[in-house]
Amino acid sequence: MVAGLLALLGILNDPGHADRLVIVAICDFVLAAVALSLPWTGLQPALIGVAGFAVIGISTWSFGGVATGTGPFLVLLYAWAALHFPRWILLAYLVPATLAYLVPLIITGQPPMVIGSASVLMPIAITVALLIEAQARHLRDDRERLARIEQWRSGMVSTLAHDIRGPLSIVRNVLEELQFTVTPDDQKMLDAALRQTDRMSRLADGLLDLDRIDSSGHLRLDRATHPATALVKDALTYVRADADIRFDIDETLLLYVDKQRFEQILLNLVTNALRYGKPPVIVRITRTGTADRLEVRDHGPGIPDELRTRLFGQFAVGGPQGVGLGLWIVRQLAEAHGGTAVAEARDPGVAMVVEFPLQQTP
Structure with missing residues (x-):
């Protein structure tokens, strides 16, 4: 295609061979069409x-x-x-x-x-x-x-x-x-x-x-409507009983999520908060105009800005206590729901925030 266009432009410099250059351009365009087909x-x-x-x-x-x-x-x-x-x-x-x-x-x-x-x-x-x-x-x-x-x-x-x-x-x-x-x-x-x-x-x-x-x-999800408070409490039965975890959830709030995947997200975030942060760990769920917002906050030393940008990457923060997959899986599960996962600075500590889009009404 480029050669054909150059041949046509060449007519401006050599009008005496315009007929030949047109033939060359046609040959180039035909050759390009054949190559594409x-x-x-x-x-x-x-x-x-x-x-x-x-x-x-x-x-x-x-x-x-x-x-x-x-x-x-x-x-x-x-x-x-x-x-x-x-x-x-x-x-x-x-x-x-x-x-x-x-x-x-x-x-x-x-x-x-x-x-x-x-x-x-x-x-x-x-x-x-x-x-x-x-x-x-x-x-x-x-x-x-x-x-x-x-x-x-x-x-x-x-x-x-x-x-x-x-x-x-x-x-x-x-x-x-x-x-x-x-x-x-x-x-x-x-x-x-x-x-x-x-x-x-x-x-x-x-x-x-x-x-x-x-x-x-991608992951196939089995989404349904679940009471937010019961969903969180059921998931946290896997966490040690003496953990200082507090809730800030509207008792009437319903979440449209895959129950098993939501539990994986919550457990990963809470486990990380208990392991790397300081108590209390606060689990808060609120509703915005377009999404349900899960926030898991600790009161530890926080995370540097340069690390927060890559925190949810694969093997980003592996160490002696893990392989660095937890937060990456959180992000993948959030995106499978059509949502997002980010880390936000708090004073003190850090908040892991996952948003789940609201159920679309027919």
Whole structure:
């Protein structure tokens, strides 16, 4: 397309060859149309290159054998081919490329020095093309290798998350049975063990969510209307009983959310607030004009501004107590609801804010 437009502009500089330049422009536009319509599979696209060299030859002839304007297009065509085809095709292009350059010069009676310029241009063109092809091939190989690694990683994560849930269920059942036989002093240790099995279960669920989100790009939700207060209290039964958590929720407020995903969001935020902040942790839910706003605030030292901007990224804040997936999963689950997840500064502390769009009425 660009070559065709340049050919039409060339009429302004060389009106004496307007008819030839129009032919060149038509050839360029037809070639571009064919390239856009052909399926880019097999060797069919390589034939476009051969036709392109022919158009370059016609262009040189139309300019009366002046190759200064068409030589760069020959190199450019070779560079394009290097990005798409293997090196043997580049070598096979030597014949049509050389003919496209030399034949117009010979027909128009150019001096031997001009004709001899092919001995400089063609080696340069093929060398540039081979260098580009080698780099493009390395990049394709790296991309395929990374795709294989990612496939292996996804399989390992999925397998780990699935396989760990069975043993965890057995451990939890055993711990629950032991509650009826232990002394009051041992009960505290048993409660701690139960909380840790819950945490491991949630981590396994998070890994599964990570795999699902990476694979499909979205999560399927089962949204329904739930009383906000009951939803929050049910979710926080998984948090240790002595945690200083306070509520600020309208008793009449109803949330339109996926219950399981909402619980994951809330537990991730509350667990982070208890782990990294200072009590009390305040869970507040309010309704704005277009969304329900969940806010989990702690009273700790807060988070620096530069970290807040990337807090919800994947593996952004992993450490000894986690792998850095919790807040990323929160953001993904919020976006699956059509909402957002951000961190807002407070004095003192920080507030994690998730918004859920209101249910659309028919």
